[in-house]
Amino acid sequence: MKKNIKLTKEENDILKSAESGGFVSAISKKRDIARYSKIAKATLAKNKTISIRISEIDLIKLKAKAAQEGMPYQTLISSSLHRLTAEV
Numbered sequence: 001m002k003k004n005i006k007l008t009k010e011e012n013d014i015l016k017s018a019e020s021g022g023f024v025s026a027i028s029k030k031r032d033i034a035r036y037s038k039i040a041k042a043t044l045a046k047n048k049t050i051s052i053r054i055s056e057i058d059l060i061k062l063k064a065k066a067a068q069e070g071m072p073y074q075t076l077i078s079s080s081l082h083r084l085t086a087e088v
Contacts, residue, residue, distance in 0.1 A: 047078075 007015065017023060054062075059073075066073035 062076060063073045066076040069076060071079075
């Protein structure tokens with residue numbers, strides 16, 4: 001036995017969304033949050049500071065290349081090393 005209840009526009013929108021599968025279980029959201037949190041922690045692992053010796057000419061070239069790319073030269077070096085180690 002279905003009752004005809006007067007719903008507001010907002011309530012109707014919620015009802016339509018629920019009936020069309022527009023809502024996701026909170027349990028699945030918690031699982032997703034935990035999963036993505038773990039991925040983020042691994043991705044954003046603490047960086048280590050290192051010291052390297054390179055020629056002045058190479059440093060000038062690195063800085064020029066970084067300026068062309070619109071990024072700090074340290075970021076360019078880090079990115080290049082990351083790409084190199086990803087191939088291993």
